[in-house]
Amino acid sequence: MTLEEPHLDDSLASAPDQLVQRHAQPGRSLLAVLHAIQDELGYVPPATVAPLARAMNLSRAEVHGVITYYHHFRTQPAAPVTVQLCRAEACRSMGTEALAQHIEARTACRFDGEHQHDATVELESVYCLGQCALSPALMINGTLHAKVTPQKFDALLAAASKCVEVTV
Ligand code: FES
Incomplete structure (x- = not known):
């Protein structure tokens, strides 16, 4: 801006x-x-x-x-599907970095990059979602998910994309 x-x-x-x-x-x-x-x-x-x-x-x-x-404030509208992945210690110890690589490959998007105006998915790193005992954790469009595996992420992404009618 x-x-x-x-x-x-x-x-x-x-x-x-x-x-x-x-x-x-x-x-x-x-x-x-x-x-x-x-x-x-x-x-x-x-x-x-x-x-x-x-x-x-x-x-x-x-x-x-x-x-x-303040990272919280956006200066442009969010993409229809916003993924916020916890990258803090507990989640890191439970494989969040490998999950991040899977998510980037699956969505063809990069974490914390500038998202394009017409992007359908936006990836954001966050640091602790209060679910440390259930790592790795992430939020998709504001809904919290715990113990996320690559397979679980794919299912969550498909469901979220269907809700907002985008193809990922
Ligand atoms: S470190 Fe990921 S939820 Fe707390």
């Missing part, structure tokens, strides 16, 4: 301002507003940086810095 103003067509020009006005209530922190925007849209559009800066009395660089500092 850059600090340049995105170009919006006239019909969308006021949307970021309205979005920010809805969520930037007096006394609300920038983090709370960012969470609210992401909860509503699934991401924080770059076009909201300038209105957020005005509403929160911050510089655009400060708003941009917070959005990019």
Whole structure:
């Protein structure tokens, strides 16, 4: 994401301002507003940086810095199928790296890479999902799965893809 103003067509020009006005209530922190925007849209559009800066009395660089500092915030919509694989110690000891290689080969995607606008699958590394005793663990579209094997992943991916009608 850059600090340049995105170009919006006239019909969308006021949307970021309205979005920010809805969520930037007096006394609300920038983090709370960012969470609210992401909860509503699934991401924080770059076009909201300038209105957020005005509403929160911050510089655009400060708003941009917070959005990019926290891995949780996205600046573009997620792919229809999002896989979050735990890469922390307990899962590593139970084979999550081999599972990661399988997932990358199966999906033809890379973990933590920039996903293409039209990508159907997005792979993200996370660090502990609270399922250490049931490693390796991952989430697909927000649903937690434990003791995941390559075969189990393939079945989960097929089910998730069917739900969102994509072909993987
Ligand atoms: S280390 Fe993977 S769930 Fe805790």
